[in-house]
Amino acid sequence: MNFKINIEPPTVTAQEKGVYVRGGRPIFYEKVEVKKAKQTFLWYLYQNKPDKPMEGAVFLKTTWTFKPRGKHKPGEYKTTKPDTDNLLKLFKDCMTKAGFWVDDSQVCYEVTVKQWGEEPGIEVTCSEIGGKE
Secondary structure, X not given: OEEEEOOOOOOOOOOOEEEEEEOOEEEEEEOHHHHHHHHHHHHXXXXXXXXXOEOOEEEEEEEEEEOOOOXXXXXXXXXXXXXXXXXXXXXXXXXHHHOOEOOHXXXXXXXXXXXXXXXXXXXXEEEEEEOOO
């Protein structure tokens, strides 16, 4: 399965939690920006979800293309934050919720690319690669 989400990829990550203290204990919460990114991902992912969740081992490739800023040129790799693992955490959680697979632990082989390009978006390729439990 292949599809592209035509948006400027959000740079917020699931790790960006807010915190406040109540009764001497820290209370963590999801920031508004993270909630918006999650809603955006889910809106696009529900439009592209498979008829049934994938089973067994899954291959996932994502290419995150960001509009060039400053000295960056289209086609160059994006070597600034956020880190690829942080980008993927929220996205894979949303893919789980949208029904691409039962759990994102099924993703056994993944490739992630961050780059600069004139057409921002997130290209997604995913498929079952066997190895059912």
